[in-house]
Amino acid sequence: MTQESGYFSEEKSAEVVIARNAACPSPRLAQVMEVITRKLHEAVKEIEPTEAEWMQALQFLTATGQICNDWRQEWILFSDVLGVSMLVDAINHRKPDGGSENTVLGPFHVANAPQMPMGANICLDGKGEDMVVSGSVRDTEGRPIAGVRMDVWQANDEGFYDVQQKGIQPDFNLRGVFITGSDGRYWFKAVKPKFYPIPDDGPVGKLLGALGRHPYRPAHLHFILQAEGFQTLTTHIFDPDCRYISSDAVFGVKESLLADFRKIEDPAQAEAMGFKSGWFWAVDYDFVLAH
Ligand code: BEZ
Ligand code: FE
Numbered sequence: 053m054t055q056e057s058g059y060f061s062e063e064k065s066a067e068v069v070i071a072r073n074a075a076c077p078s079p080r081l082a083q084v085m086e087v088i089t090r091k092l093h094e095a096v097k098e099i100e101p102t103e104a105e106w107m108q109a110l111q112f113l114t115a116t117g118q119i120c121n122d123w124r125q126e127w128i129l130f131s132d133v134l135g136v137s138m139l140v141d142a143i144n145h146r147k148p149d150g151g152s153e154n155t156v157l158g159p160f161h162v163a164n165a166p167q168m169p170m171g172a173n174i175c176l177d178g179k180g181e182d183m184v185v186s187g188s189v190r191d192t193e194g195r196p197i198a199g200v201r202m203d204v205w206q207a208n209d210e211g212f213y214d215v216q217q218k219g220i221q222p223d224f225n226l227r228g229v230f231i232t233g234s235d236g237r238y239w240f241k242a243v244k245p246k247f248y249p250i251p252d253d254g255p256v257g258k259l260l261g262a263l264g265r266h267p268y269r270p271a272h273l274h275f276i277l278q279a280e281g282f283q284t285l286t287t288h289i290f291d292p293d294c295r296y297i298s299s300d301a302v303f304g305v306k307e308s309l310l311a312d313f314r315k316i317e318d319p320a321q322a323e324a325m326g327f328k329s330g331w332f333w334a335v336d337y338d339f340v341l342a343h
Contacts, residue, residue: 066093115255123215125159129256132156132302133265145283150192151342155287155304158274159251160213165203165227173241173326174228177221180209180243182332183313184325185289189236189277189339196236197341203229203276204240211248241325244313244333245271247296260301267301270294275339282341289337311337 060068069089076082101109116126131137137156145154168174189200205227207213214225230238252260252267260267272288288304289311290297297305312335316322319330 062097065097066090069093112255112259119254123159124251124254126254126256128159129250129254130259132250133256133260135303138303147283147342148192150340151283152277152285152287152339153306153308154285155306155309156302157276157286158302160207160215161203161205161274161276162215162224162227165205165224165229167229167231168240170230170233170237171239171241172228172230174204174206174226175208175241175243176225177208182322182325182327182329183242183244183335184239184332185242185273185335185337186237186239187337187339189232189238189279189341191282192340192342196232196234197279197282198232198234198236200232200236200238200277200279200341201229202232202238203227203278204242204273206242206245206273207248207271209243209246211246242273245273245291247271247294250301265301266296266299268296268299269302270296270300270305272304277339277341279341282343285339285341287339289335311335 058064058068066089070086073082073085073089076085116130119126128137131140141154141156147153185204189197189202191197205213208217208221208226212221214221214223214227226242228240230240232238247268247270249257249267250269251257257267271291271294275285275287275289277285277287288309290305290309291313292310293313297310314334315331316334317331322328322330322332325332
């Protein structure tokens with residue numbers, strides 16, 4: 053029997069394993085496994101784990117898989133807190149100059165949110181601080197884009213999405229789909245979002261605790277913008293005054309996604325918007341879609 057690269061040894065460990073995969077019919081899989089094998093063996097050689105430590109790592113990975121179900125995806129959370137979700141996102145969405153930047157989708161998107169007329173209020177339970185969000189959707193030449201499907205969702209002012217509080221919040225609370233007209237403009241009513249923790253009652257939450265990291269995401273609104281002939285934009289806008297703006301648990305914040313949340317203390321304007329409190333938050337944010 054031939055031994056192309058000899059028997060396994062500490063020195064040649066990666067080389068021997070990579071050679072064993074030489075008959076792989078998929079060049080991409082062969083490349084991926086070669087890189088991962090090389091880097092993983094390098095990491096193990098640098099760390100020199102004890103057997104107990106390696107078992108602890110395997111138990112962490114086991115628990116990460118075991119907590120997953122149809123709605124709980126702990127592997128994605130693990131990728132998120134490692135910054136890998138944002139790295140994959142960055143590699144796959146290198147925008148031409150001027151295009152709005154992507155960020156993570158997150159686990160709380162719901163596919164069939166109701167379509168609403170411009171100006172509708174996505175807050176169905178009347179709880180939270182009133183807010184008006186408006187702006188334009190343009191191409192990189194500055195031309196308004198008509199027919200953009202804008203899917204919006206956000207947490208309430210206690211930091212929970214409707215799907216996390218079934219029976220407490222109405223279904224589809226703080227979600228809506230809006231379609232831009234020929235002016236490319238959009239506007240809708242909502243409530244000021246609040247920071248919230250990513251699901252932290254599982255292995256990833258324990259890992260964050262052990263690392264001395266908090267599990268919070270800064271206050272944000274989610275958007276998916278789709279238009280014929282343009283790249284789909286999956287993004288957020290963030291409240292720059294949120295206490296967690298510089299330490300997002302999943303690294304989703306980009307400077308270009310910081311919006312201006314202005315407090316409008318004008319009872320006449322508030323009344324014209326149908327708000328009873330006499331004041332509201334106003335956020336103007338323009339999106340640019342790339343081809
Ligand atoms: C979110 O913003 O909904 C989210 C993103 C990543 C992990 C958890 C939540
Ligand atoms: Fe979110």
